[in-house]
Amino acid sequence: MSIPADIKRDFPVLQQQVHDKPLIYLDSGNTSQKPQAVIDAMNEYYETTNANVHRGSYDLAVRATEALEGARAKVARFINAPATNEVVFTKNATEAFNLLARSWGAANLGPGDTVVISEMEHHANIVPWHMLSAEKGFELRWIPVTPDGHLDLRDLDTLLDGAKLVSVTAMSNVLGTLNDIPRLAEAAHGAGALLAVDGSQYVPHVPTDVQAMGADFLIFTGHKMLGPMGIGVLWARAELLEAMPPFLGGGEMILNVTKEGFTTTEIPWKFEAGTPMVAEAVGLGAAIDYLDNLGMDNVRAHEIELTEYALRTLNERYGDKIVIHGPQVAAERGGVLSFVYGEPDMRVHPHDIAQVLDQAGVCVRAGHHCAKPLLQTMNVPATSRASVYVYNDESDIDALAEALEASSDIFAF
Amino acid sequence: MPGLDDLYREVILDHYRSPRNQGELETPPAVRTEGFNPLCGDEVIVFIDVDDNNVITDIAIGGQGCSISQASASMMSAAIKGTSMGEARQFISAFKGLMSIHEGELGGDGSEAEMGIDADVADAGDIRLGDLEALKGVVKFPVRIKCATLSWNTLAQALDEAAGDA
Numbered sequence: 001m002s003i004p005a006d007i008k009r010d011f012p013v014l015q016q017q018v019h020d021k022p023l024i025y026l027d028s029g030n031t032s033q034k035p036q037a038v039i040d041a042m043n044e045y046y047e048t049t050n051a052n053v054h055r056g057s058y059d060l061a062v063r064a065t066e067a068l069e070g071a072r073a074k075v076a077r078f079i080n081a082p083a084t085n086e087v088v089f090t091k092n093a094t095e096a097f098n099l100l101a102r103s104w105g106a107a108n109l110g111p112g113d114t115v116v117i118s119e120m121e122h123h124a125n126i127v128p129w130h131m132l133s134a135e136k137g138f139e140l141r142w143i144p145v146t147p148d149g150h151l152d153l154r155d156l157d158t159l160l161d162g163a164k165l166v167s168v169t170a171m172s173n174v175l176g177t178l179n180d181i182p183r184l185a186e187a188a189h190g191a192g193a194l195l196a197v198d199g200s201q202y203v204p205h206v207p208t209d210v211q212a213m214g215a216d217f218l219i220f221t222g223h224k225m226l227g228p229m230g231i232g233v234l235w236a237r238a239e240l241l242e243a244m245p246p247f248l249g250g251g252e253m254i255l256n257v258t259k260e261g262f263t264t265t266e267i268p269w270k271f272e273a274g275t276p277m278v279a280e281a282v283g284l285g286a287a288i289d290y291l292d293n294l295g296m297d298n299v300r301a302h303e304i305e306l307t308e309y310a311l312r313t314l315n316e317r318y319g320d321k322i323v324i325h326g327p328q329v330a331a332e333r334g335g336v337l338s339f340v341y342g343e344p345d346m347r348v349h350p351h352d353i354a355q356v357l358d359q360a361g362v363c364v365r366a367g368h369h370c371a372k373p374l375l376q377t378m379n380v381p382a383t384s385r386a387s388v389y390v391y392n393d394e395s396d397i398d399a400l401a402e403a404l405e406a407s408s409d410i411f412a413f
Numbered sequence: 414m415p416g417l418d419d420l421y422r423e424v425i426l427d428h429y430r431s432p433r434n435q436g437e438l439e440t441p442p443a444v445r446t447e448g449f450n451p452l453c454g455d456e457v458i459v460f461i462d463v464d465d466n467n468v469i470t471d472i473a474i475g476g477q478g479c480s481i482s483q484a485s486a487s488m489m490s491a492a493i494k495g496t497s498m499g500e501a502r503q504f505i506s507a508f509k510g511l512m513s514i515h516e517g518e519l520g521g522d523g524s525e526a527e528m529g530i531d532a533d534v535a536d537a538g539d540i541r542l543g544d545l546e547a548l549k550g551v552v553k554f555p556v557r558i559k560c561a562t563l564s565w566n567t568l569a570q571a572l573d574e575a576a577g578d579a
Contacts, residue, residue: 351453351479351560352421359417368454375454381477382454410421411429411480 003302008391010035021361024399029336029387030365031223041286042279068278071285078288080209088234088268093200093221094124096234099247101128111137114163118143119377120172123370125198149175149326160191170202174369175326176333185214207296227287231280241267248273303335306388310397335388348411350384360403415553422547429480434490436473444575448567455482457564463575467498481557486564488545505565511549512558
């Protein structure tokens with residue numbers, strides 16, 4: 001079984017034209033499009049089930065609560081979490097990292113402590129540590145990136161010496177690099193540190209098993225995996241969540257409140273203050289059903305095939321006029337293709353490329369991709385990035401390759 | 414529908430390919446300011462030399478960016494070199510006015526409020542933008558307005574600093 005050839009039909013957004021051209025969506029690393037099944041599930045929730053959760057005693061509220069908790073169970077199963085109550089819903093991956101920093105980090109980090117991240121992190125896994133470090137005075141160390149786009153693990157033991165937390169991405173959002181998470185988990189645990197994994201680019205594309213990864217925390221977001229914007233996930237082992245102080249305070253997260261103070265309720269609700277995003281959870285659950293139906297092994301196989309096709313097509317057509325960053329072997333990477341294009345001595349600026357491609361209906365992202373430290377290491381100010389997902393096929397790559405030619409015409413010297 | 418020809422006018426591409434006043438000036442006496450477009454990572458560095466009569470005797474532009482930000486910076490440098498600080502501020506107002514005019518085709522009564530021109534622009538007097546008018550097509554591509562205005566905002570900071578030093 002593989003990805004159905006007519007899969008685009010499931011995605012209403014992809015049925016339109018822009019600038020009189022069919023929409024070619026190659027920005028799924030930024031956000032994915034949503035299948036009709038996800039849109040329908042969210043509509044149906046509002047049409048048949050909506051009520052506030054965990055507090056109403058009437059049937060409708062019970063069903064709304066079941067919808068939220070049913071989605072949580074789907075997420076837990078999707079990542080092979082040992083228990084459903086280890087899945088905390090957040091607004092997005094960024095909020096999940098802030099939860100990790102403000103709760104676990106604030107309780108465990110101080111002067112003399114160290115957090116290790118890598119040069120290929122998204123700003124969401126950098127800035128919360130900068131912010132907390134400024135308050136708590138711990139050290140932030142960086143795993144370097146090699147010129148061919150891999151983590152440089154040669155001095156890992158030195159880097160990890162005295163570390164309390166290692167927090168790295170499973171797949172780079174710029175280079176597409178797949179990192180060796182089990183190896184990092186072993187090294188982190190050997191050094192007495194915990195391992196947090198940014199799965200934002202990984203979980204949507206690769207079969208995920210938190211137990212096989214050896215991670216202590218896994219963070220990802222719904223909108224990059226066919227689900228809606230407004231819901232993200234922090235998974236952590238139950239005993240870690242039990243020991244962590246709450247993040248946001250308010251309704252839903254308490255056991256008791258008096259004039260003197262409060263006590264927190266049990267996990268995961270301890271970390272979910274206020275009315276949660278129930279329809280978004282339902283949408284994420286429907287996205288997981290859709291992905292399960294495709295089969296995550298097929299999703300990954302399709303991505304490898306398409307990435308291989310893109311690397312071959314673009315390199316053969318443009319030679320030294322194009323440089324695609326990151327690993328050159330599709331099996332070592334995800335379908336996130338950052339590139340610079342133009343004559344070797346005068347590249348066309350990514351912002352101009354994105355503009356020209358847009359006129360051909362092709363959507364790519366241009367800029368620093370919220371990974372400025374990585375781009376500084378790569379010594380490029382910006383890249384263009386095409387990223388694929390289940391609904392892309394070879395015709396989309398062909399359209400990208402064709403549209404790039406037009407930017408040469410405009411900017412040729 | 415706006416096409417790429419509206420954006421990438423020949424005079425813009427000329428400035429992009431052969432940027433004027435590129436480089437650095439010695440600081441001091443020059444004032445140096447940096448501007449960033451956090452959206453795309455573009456960076457413009459403006460150096461100005463201002464004499465005792467508040468005349469901008471020299472300007473240099475550094476940094477990197479897309480065709481629009483680089484061409485705008487180049488044209489700006491050519492336009493304000495040799496002008497007074499006051500005239501340079503009028504250029505900034507006039508250029509920002511050009512960038513804040515919503516698409517002319519939108520209709521309406523054409524009043525300044527309708528066109529989104531702020532009050533400063535009315536004070537810009539007889540400033541003639543010349544080649545810079547070629548950038549007005551940028552308004553049809555709203556995400557690119559920040560590319561075009563980056564160097565001008567950076568120049569405004571430089572003028573503030575130069576005035577503060579005086």
